[in-house]
Every structure is written in structure tokens, then in C-alpha cells.
Amino acid sequence: MRLPTYRRDEESQPPVHWPDYVSNPGRAPKRPLVLMPQRLTEITGPLLGAERVGQHDNDLTVQHVGEPQGQRIVVTGRVLDGDGRPIPDTLLEIWQANASGRYHHNGDRHPAPLDPNFSGVGRCMTDAAGRYTFTTIQPGAYPWRNHHNAWRPAHIHFSLFGQAFTQRLITQMYFPGDPLFGQDPIFNSVRDPKARESMIASFDLDATVPEWALAYSWDIVLRGKNPTPLENEEDEDDD
Amino acid sequence: MTEPLVTTSSQTVGPFFAIGLPWEDGPFVVPAGTPGAFHIAGRMVDGTGEPVPDALIETWQADPDGRFDHPDDPRGAVSSGFRGFGRCATDVNGRFEFLTLKPGALPGQAPHVDVSVFCRGMLRRLVTRIYFPDSDNSADPVLALVDSEFRHTLIASVAPFGYRFDICLQGQDETVFFDV
Numbered sequence: 440m441r442l443p444t445y446r447r448d449e450e451s452q453p454p455v456h457w458p459d460y461v462s463n464p465g466r467a468p469k470r471p472l473v474l475m476p477q478r479l480t481e482i483t484g485p486l487l488g489a490e491r492v493g494q495h496d497n498d499l500t501v502q503h504v505g506e507p508q509g510q511r512i513v514v515t516g517r518v519l520d521g522d523g524r525p526i527p528d529t530l531l532e533i534w535q536a537n538a539s540g541r542y543h544h545n546g547d548r549h550p551a552p553l554d555p556n557f558s559g560v561g562r563c564m565t566d567a568a569g570r571y572t573f574t575t576i577q578p579g580a581y582p583w584r585n586h587h588n589a590w591r592p593a594h595i596h597f598s599l600f601g602q603a604f605t606q607r608l609i610t611q612m613y614f615p616g617d618p619l620f621g622q623d624p625i626f627n628s629v630r631d632p633k634a635r636e637s638m639i640a641s642f643d644l645d646a647t648v649p650e651w652a653l654a655y656s657w658d659i660v661l662r663g664k665n666p667t668p669l670e671n672e673e674d675e676d677d678d
Numbered sequence: 679m680t681e682p683l684v685t686t687s688s689q690t691v692g693p694f695f696a697i698g699l700p701w702e703d704g705p706f707v708v709p710a711g712t713p714g715a716f717h718i719a720g721r722m723v724d725g726t727g728e729p730v731p732d733a734l735i736e737t738w739q740a741d742p743d744g745r746f747d748h749p750d751d752p753r754g755a756v757s758s759g760f761r762g763f764g765r766c767a768t769d770v771n772g773r774f775e776f777l778t779l780k781p782g783a784l785p786g787q788a789p790h791v792d793v794s795v796f797c798r799g800m801l802r803r804l805v806t807r808i809y810f811p812d813s814d815n816s817a818d819p820v821l822a823l824v825d826s827e828f829r830h831t832l833i834a835s836v837a838p839f840g841y842r843f844d845i846c847l848q849g850q851d852e853t854v855f856f857d858v
């Protein structure tokens with residue numbers, strides 16, 4: 440069997456061990472990861488989601504009776520693979536803090552106001568060209584006790600499936616020019632400067648909605664395929 | 679070929695994903711009442727043996743015939759309607775569970791379930807596999823990559839509800855994790 444396989448891009452990814460993030464050393468596995476060649480289970484994956492997306496799931500500002508507090512923003516972009524091919528019909532799930540930097544979660548004890556009109560949760564499917572759009576509120580920065588006076592730069596959490604188990608990604612989108620980048624061990628866990636910067640959205644004047652909302656654009660790149668299906672180990676196994 | 683694009687970096691799922699990611703039907707790879715369905719359940723612990731209450735576990739597996747409802751399966755697509763995917767957040771005791779059917783064997787591989795683990799403290803996904811104690815795993819090429827001393831961490835045990843599979847992030851029984 441000849442299988443398409445997905446390129447490794449270790450350079451762009453944070454390490455397993457990153458002690459600057461204080462909850463990492465007690466959880467990161469101590470033994471080295473075992474390199475696993477991709478087989479059928481890894482090159483397939485769940486193709487689902489359309490049935491999970493409700494009418495207001497891509498507009499986090501209209502999910503309640505009233506309008507949420509804060510700066511309205513549009514976040515738009517494309518989901519691509521490493522070869523620039525758009526990934527259509529794939530589910531994106533997002534969650535974020537409100538304008539004051541507080542999550543709608545019991546465990547969040549940051550003494551900033553909750554907003555009864557903001558849950559901070561969104562979902563959408565990419566269209567045929569791999570495009571997605573969310574309307575939301577600019578999230579606030581929040582303190583998190585990792586080190587003295589630690590603050591997370593403003594961010595939106597993104598979860599994506601792509602088309603294969605191998606492409607699964609959970610990440611965070613950041614905003615340009617955030618003064619908190621320098622002290623954030625999560626952002627800085629990505630050592631390659633080009634990869635680190637690719638987590639930052641661009642201000643997008645063209646997508647801005649006059650008299651209504653600022654806009655940011657952010658493309659997300661999932662792992663690309665190896666150029667030609669390699670002779671897979673599966674062949675050897677069948678011998 | 680043009681220069682490949684930089685893959686977007688993984689970042690931690692953080693402590694508050696529970697507002698957005700868990701699905702009510704997430705643990706149901708197959709609907710309740712499916713004939714032959716059983717639970718795979720377990721507990722996730724950290725290096726000190728404490729439960730990990732803020733992890734998201736996902737599973738991906740073939741249907742009982744060993745097929746995936748996916749166009750890249752070179753044996754041809756099937757549309758069994760088998761979701762194959764499960765998602766469960768751990769509870770305060772680090773527990774998780776899935777209702778599923780036993781995957782069929784794949785060409786050259788013993789029946790298995792691929793597992794993704796996301797949690798606060800990890801910047802990237804951890805990948806592991808669940809194998810079944812009542813299958814012939816002796817010729818499986820992925821298990822063969824694993825030091826025989828640690829192989830047992832990938833094999834579930836029989837339980838009254840189906841199978842038990844614990845995930846240990848560190849320690850004597852540290853689960854084997856893969857780089858795919």
C-alpha cells in the first residue's frame with residue numbers, strides 16, 4: 440500500500456520540556472517520544488463538524504440577549520496545509536477570555552468582571568476556499584501566577600482537525616504589538632522566530648467594518664504532505 | 679516546488695478549555711445502546727500520582743471491519759457512518775471514558791486506538807495508542823518499536839465495563855508516547 444504521509448516540521452513546534460512554564464516539569468513525559476512512521480490510522484482522521492455548528496456560533500457578540508462589553512473585532516483567515524492548499528470543510532473551535540481578561544469558567548479566579556453577555560466560545564467550518572470568519576470581542580490580558588507579575592498576552596484559543604489525525608492542532612492566536620510577549624513563556628516556547636511570529640494576527644484595514652468593528656486576519660497552516668507517497672513500511676510489514 | 683509554509687505552532691490547551699471543547703456526545707464514539715458496545719475508561723495521573731483534572735483526551739480508530747470513513751484510505755472509502763472519533767475531558771479525579779466498539783485489525787497491524795492527550799502544562803499534543811489484551815499483538819509493527827519493558831503501558835486491561843486504560847504522564851509506569 441502506498442500512503443500519503445505528512446511532513447514533520449519540528450522546527451515550528453514548541454518542545455515537550457519547557458520548564459519556564461511551571462506546570463510543565465511535573466507533567467511532561469520524562470522518556471523520549473518514540474518516533475512512529477505514519478500508517479492508515481494517522482493519515483486518516485475525523486471529517487466532521489458541520490452538524491455541530493449552530494446559527495450564531497461564529498458570532499460571539501450575538502449569543503445573548505444583550506451585547507457584550509468591549510471592542511468588537513472580526514477575525515478572518517484561511518486554513519491551509521504546508522503546501523499552500525486550502526483545507527475546506529474543516530471544523531474550527533475557539534474559546535477566549537472576555538474584554539476584562541476573565542474566562543466564563545468556575546476555575547478562573549481573576550477578580551475582573553464577568554460579562555453576562557459573553558460566553559467566549561465559537562465554532563465554524565471553513566468554506567470551499569478554506570476561509571473562516573469569527574466576530575467577537577477583543578480579549579483582555581490576564582494574570583496567571585506563573586512567575587512574579589506574570590500576564591498572558593491577549594489571545595484566542597483555536598482548535599482544528601484538518602483532514603488527518605496527523606494534522607490535529609490546538610494553538611493560540613495573538614495580537615500585533617502586544618507589550619506582554621517578552622515575559623510570556625508560552626508564546627516564547629516556540630524558539631523559531633518565524634514560527635513564533637506566525638502566531639500573531641495582522642491588523643486588516645480592508646476587512647474592518649466601517650462604523651462597527653476592527654478586523655484581524657490570521658492564516659493557520661497545518662502540516663503538509665510529503666511530495667510523493669513514500670514506499671510505506673506497511674509494504675515491508677506485509678512481506 | 680515552492681518553499682513549504684511554516685506549520686502553525688502548537689500552544690497549550692490551557693486550564694479553561696472546558697468552556698469550549700467538550701461535547702455532550704464526545705465520549706460516545708458509538709451511540710448508547712449500540713450492540714456490542716463497551717467502555718474504555720481510565721485515569722490520567724501526573725508525575726506525583728496526582729490526578730490530572732484538566733486534560734482533554736481524544737480517540738481515533740477504525741470501525742469493527744478495520745475501515746476508516748476517509749478518502750485517503752487506499753482500500754477505497756466506506757460509508758459505514760462510524761464516527762471513529764471520541765473526545766472526553768478528564769473529571770476532578772482524572773477520569774475519562776469512551777463508549778465504542780472494538781476496531782478491526784488493519785493490514786499488518788493489531789487492533790488499536792490512536793489517542794491524543796492535551797492538558798495544561800503541555801505545549802503540544804501527546805500521542806499514544808491503546809491495544810487490546812485479548813488480541814494477538816505479537817506482530818504489530820508499532821508495538822515492535824517500543825522497548826519491551828514499556829510495552830505493557832499501551833495494552834488495556836479487561837474490566838467489567840470493557841477495558842481499562844490509564845495514562846501516566848511520568849513515573850514508573852509512564853505511558854509510552856509517540857512522535858508522529
Ligand SMILES: [Fe+3]
Binds near residue numbers: 591594596692
Ligand atoms: Fe487562555
